[in-house]
Amino acid sequence: MADGNERSIPGRAMRWRLSHRILGVNLIILLVLALALLFLDSFRNQLRDERRSQTGSLAELAATAVPKIGEEDVPLLLKDIGNATGARVRLYAADGTLRYDSWRGSQPSYRLRDPSTQGRGKEAARALDRAFNFIVGERSLADFAEPAVDRVESWPEARQALSSGQTVAEVRNAPDMTPVLSAASRTTRGEVVLVTANDRNFTRTVRQERTKLAAGLLAAALFSFLLSFFLARTIARPLRRLALAAHRVRLGRSREVNVPRFNRRKDEIGLLARAVSDMSQALRQRMDSLDAFAADVTHELKNPLASLRSAIDGLDRIEDPALRCQLFDVVRQDVRRLDRLIGDIGEAARTDAELARAAFEPVDLGSLVGQICSGWEQRRLTGDVRIAFARPRAASAIVMAEPGRLARAIDNLVDNAVSFSPAGGLVEVAVSAVGDDILIRIEDEGPGVPAAAREAIFNRFVSVRPDSDDFGRHSGLGLAIARAIVKGHDGEIDVTDRDDAPSGARFTIRLPAAPAPVEGAVA
Structure with missing residues (x-):
């Protein structure tokens, strides 16, 4: 059977579970980091290809122009190209010797910088460059x-350009890890x-983009921190409170524990909190019940034991055979009383546990109650008290029950009615269907139950009996066991005075009828 709180939760409220939230946070961070790395690597590669292509185009342009001008104009052309582009342009003769250099007789258009002369900021930037290259798997x-x-x-x-006739471009690293572009044609x-050209703008542009992405990642990290803080408040803190409450329950101080229920929460934490709270309350009630039961058992066992001890002590001092016979009768009665008391205590202790594990099945109460009444008559345990059973129509009183336990509850009520009935009295038992319920009525002709004691008689070790020995001795557990069994079947039990006789008590058991008639119901 599903928990009532769980049934009341709408499907929309359960859409965003805690697992979804935690997974969402992790995916957001990983996704942002992956996109940032992919974007920066793609941007850098694209920019590098563009700069290499530009350098190759510049080499092709110079190689096309050199043969078309006079020999005296070649140095000036190379210098103009170098000054305009910030590159160094060299011309090699067919035999491989250097003929002209744009830096010859003029200032260099770029300088390769020594990393040892730069500050720590540049060193940190180069460390970030190496880390990024390692993460994206960039070849050195x-x-x-x-x-x-x-x-x-x-x-x-x-x-390669000389042998193939094609323009060839390369990219190398300067000492300070800025790219040096070279192309030959x-x-x-x-x-x-x-x-050749030392493109420092390339490095500066890439690092600027990396700074922007770092700012974005910082914002994402801040968002992740805030979201994690939110999850910590909504997950970790409630779970910590529940864990502390459970720890206090484990230490045996369950009566002092106030387990938070988080009624506004409709997720798993709310379900867990309410389940733990209900469990704690049930445990508290069970512990209180066990303490009270243990105290009642101790009290009830003291009386017959005291009587038994007194009788045994008297046997040593009394020589009169008649008095010794009376003492032996007292001993036998106390032993029988202890035997029944211990048996009923064991029955009461097992009732709840057995009902929790019982498998309910369709039961025809007409047949079940008929067998109980027949058993009393066959065993002739009623003395001269008669039992009359009004049998219902066949298969008209079907309930879902555990037959053995339900039979014990009805048998206890019949036993109670017989024990309170006067000599020659009549115990009437009837089963009937009333709406969606099945009623079992057990009526006797005894003195009835006082109105003030009608609830108390269902408590353990409570019995409202006259002092006369004609009514026998009982443990006071029969009605308590009967009520526990009936409640375990989702039923109710009560007692009233008879309205059709001068005196007597009427016990009524109300059980929910089975949803539909079932073929082959067992009793």
């Missing part, structure tokens, strides 16, 4: 260095133009 670029002998053979891209006369 070759280090750029000017050759000791400046010939075509000293430049791999120049040799062959002229129609077999010469080679080599263009």
Whole structure:
């Protein structure tokens, strides 16, 4: 059977479970980080390809222009190209020797910087560059260095351009990890133009984009922190409160524990809190009941034990056979009383546990009650008290029950009625269907039950009996066991005076009828 709180929760309220929230937080952070890395890597690669293509186009332009101008104009052309683009332009003869250099006789258009002369800020930036390259799996670029002998053979891209006739571009790292772009192209006369440039703007642009992404990641981290704080308040703190309450219950101080219920929460935390609270209350009630039951058992056992001890002690001092016989009768009665009391105590202690594990089945109360009444008559335990049973129509009183336990509850009520009936009295038992309920009425002709005691008689060890020995001795557990069994079947039991006789009590058991008649019901 589902919990009532769980049935009351609408489907919309349960849509965002705690697992969804936690998973959402993790996915947001991972997604933002992955997108940032992918964007920055793609941006850098695209920008690098554009700059390499521009350098190659510049080398092709120079290689096309050199054969078309006079020899005396070539140095000036190379210097103009270098000054306009910030590159260094060199022309190698067909034999591989260097003929012209745009830096010859003028200021260099760029300078490679020594990292040891730069501050810690640049060193931190380079450390971030290396970390980023490692994360995205970027292959390491070759280090750029000017050759000791400046010939075509000293430049791999120049040799390849000379042999293939195609423009070849390369990217290398300067000492400070800024890119050095180089491109070589062959002229129609077999010469080679080599263009090199230290593109510091490339590094600056990439680092600016990285700074923007870092700011975005910082904002995402802040958002994640706030969201985690929210989840901590909505998950960790309530769970900690529940854990502390459960710990106090484990330490045996359940009566002092006030377990929070979180009634406004409709997620798993709310369900857990209400379940733990209900469990704590049930445990508290069970502990109180066990304490009271133990105290009642102790009290009830003292009386027959005291009587038994007194009788046994008297046997040693009394020589009169008649008095000794009376004492032996007292001993036998006290032993029988203890035996019945211990049996009823065991029955009362097992009732709740057995009902919790019982498998209910369709039961025809007409047949079940008929067998109980027949059993009393066959065993002739009623003395001269008669039992009359008004049997209902077949299969008209079907309930879902555990037959053995329900039979014990009815048998206890019949036993109670017989014990209170006067000599020659009549106990009437009837079963009837009233609406959606099945009623079992057990009526006797005894003195009845006082109005003030009609609730108390269903408590353990409570019995409202005259002092006369004609009524026998009982443990006071029969009606308590009967009520526990009836409640375990979702039923009710009460007692009233008879309205059709001068005296007597009427016990009524009300049980819910089975949803529909079932073929082959068992009794």
